[in-house]
Amino acid sequence: MLQVLAHRTYRHLFAAQVLSLIGTGLTTVALGLLAYDLAGENAGAVLGTALALKMVAYVGIAPIAGAFADRVPRRSFLVGLDLCRASLVLLLPFVTEIWQIYVLVFAFQSFSAAFTPTFQATIPDILPDEKEYTNALSLSRLAYDLESLLSPLLAGLLLTIISYHWLFIGTTLGFLASAALVVSVALPAARAVAHEGGIYRRITRGIRIYLATPRLRGLLALSFAVSSAGAMVIVNTVVYVREVVGGTDRDVAMFLAAYGLGSMVVALILPRLLDRIVARTAMVAGAVMLGAVLLVAFAQPPVAMALALWALLGAGASLILTPSGLLLRRSSRAEDRPALFSAQFALSHACWLVAYPVAGWIGASLGLDVAFVVMAVGALIGAGAALAVWPSLDPDVIEHEHPEMWHDHPHVHDEHHQHAHEGHEGDEPHRHGHRHKPMRHAHVFVIDDHHPVWPKA
Numbered sequence: 001m002l003q004v005l006a007h008r009t010y011r012h013l014f015a016a017q018v019l020s021l022i023g024t025g026l027t028t029v030a031l032g033l034l035a036y037d038l039a040g041e042n043a044g045a046v047l048g049t050a051l052a053l054k055m056v057a058y059v060g061i062a063p064i065a066g067a068f069a070d071r072v073p074r075r076s077f078l079v080g081l082d083l084c085r086a087s088l089v090l091l092l093p094f095v096t097e098i099w100q101i102y103v104l105v106f107a108f109q110s111f112s113a114a115f116t117p118t119f120q121a122t123i124p125d126i127l128p129d130e131k132e133y134t135n136a137l138s139l140s141r142l143a144y145d146l147e148s149l150l151s152p153l154l155a156g157l158l159l160t161i162i163s164y165h166w167l168f169i170g171t172t173l174g175f176l177a178s179a180a181l182v183v184s185v186a187l188p189a190a191r192a193v194a195h196e197g198g199i200y201r202r203i204t205r206g207i208r209i210y211l212a213t214p215r216l217r218g219l220l221a222l223s224f225a226v227s228s229a230g231a232m233v234i235v236n237t238v239v240y241v242r243e244v245v246g247g248t249d250r251d252v253a254m255f256l257a258a259y260g261l262g263s264m265v266v267a268l269i270l271p272r273l274l275d276r277i278v279a280r281t282a283m284v285a286g287a288v289m290l291g292a293v294l295l296v297a298f299a300q301p302p303v304a305m306a307l308a309l310w311a312l313l314g315a316g317a318s319l320i321l322t323p324s325g326l327l328l329r330r331s332s333r334a335e336d337r338p339a340l341f342s343a344q345f346a347l348s349h350a351c352w353l354v355a356y357p358v359a360g361w362i363g364a365s366l367g368l369d370v371a372f373v374v375m376a377v378g379a380l381i382g383a384g385a386a387l388a389v390w391p392s393l394d395p396d397v398i399e400h401e402h403p404e405m406w407h408d409h410p411h412v413h414d415e416h417h418q419h420a421h422e423g424h425e426g427d428e429p430h431r432h433g434h435r436h437k438p439m440r441h442a443h444v445f446v447i448d449d450h451h452p453v454w455p456k457a
Helices: 002-006 008-071 074-094 098-126 130-159 165-183 199-212 214-245 249-273 279-297 303-321 324-330 334-365 368-389
Strands: 397-402 405-411 430-436 439-444
Touching: 002 008, 002 130, 008 074, 008 098, 008 130, 008 165, 008 199, 008 334, 074 098, 074 165, 098 130, 098 324, 098 334, 130 249, 130 324, 199 214, 199 334, 214 249, 214 279, 214 303, 214 324, 214 334, 214 368, 249 303, 279 303, 279 324, 279 368, 324 334, 334 368
Parallel strands: none
Antiparallel strands: 397 439, 405 430
16 A cells, blocks of 8 residues: 555655644644633533534535636645645634634634645546555545544643643644645646536536436435444543543543544555455445444443444444545546535535534433434434445446537537537637537546436436
8 A cells, every 4th residue: 555655746745644634633632722721611612613613614615615726726726725724823822712713713624625625636636546546545544543543642742841832833834844745746737627607506516516426425425424423433432431431531532542543444454355345335334334333332332342332433434434535536527526526525524514513412412322323323324325326336437328419618529529610619629619419329427518417227
């Protein structure tokens, strides 16, 4: 898997991702301490509101950013977003009011909502080979999991010698280093293309492609399964460990570490696993695992078994999250990739926006046992919905029919554009009104201007 790091451009971008994640992790720890300084025993409510604002930013900003990501050079765009995030984090040590936290967190997460999907959409253009891209996805998953394990440890070590305000300075340096690494490489330009329709159609293009593609509708259902189980882990682990297990803060860290360890193990073995089974099988199995594990946890097993269950929850989530980039790559043309990755970013976080308050409210008002059952049902509903909307037979090349149509858009003379000219249309790609004759043929099928509807089986 590490062989993919031989690519200089990807190696620099991966290092930039790691630095960015570490910076974000340090900020999370420091933000919690800042909230406690300002709000005392109400710090949890402050962080909960900040988390909700993060999800709102992700859901609302990502599609807009994806719609216009091809209008600016990728490298300049990513570097600019890193610099903006660094500047905002640098302001956090000077916060004196709770509302200032909310404003800065929303602005910071808005820039992250633009950065992350653009970054993700760049990787398949750098690594066109599917095996290398699969390895890159696994490395990315490992980076996320290691961040969740190492950032609290690093923050704890730093807090023994400095105040938490200096963690914000460390985060700023991390984003600046990330920007420098992006500057150090040449990135392939996003393919700009003029689509029919106005600004609304441009902003919603990624979501329309996403929802019109059966395998991506399945991915959305599986994202709901991940958020159902993940919200239970993130929101209620501390309550489970302290109230049910009778453990300490150290035990809370052990449970979260078990979750991350399970995810890392799957990320390491998944590239070889996907050589033997299709992604649909692995991902649906992950969702079923999540639901089953939550139901077992409902029975309040011994501590050792509960730790193993948390590791299985991490493994199930990784079975779904790691291959998701492969599905997005299979389901889009290069010019639509930023919009589609942004759609996945927004829609998956919309699932979290629902799951977070449900897990927290049910756990607090009806008890953890009810919360385990409800979130398990959510994960199993996600698995069932994925099986229903994502056909088991899912080839790349599909034979399909084109009805006769007339439209106007930039084009080259490919298999869909064989028509006469009057001599004034100019070099390709060029734009003029043209007619498509009815035809039937087969090729790699994705939703685009010429294929707005998925063929019926």
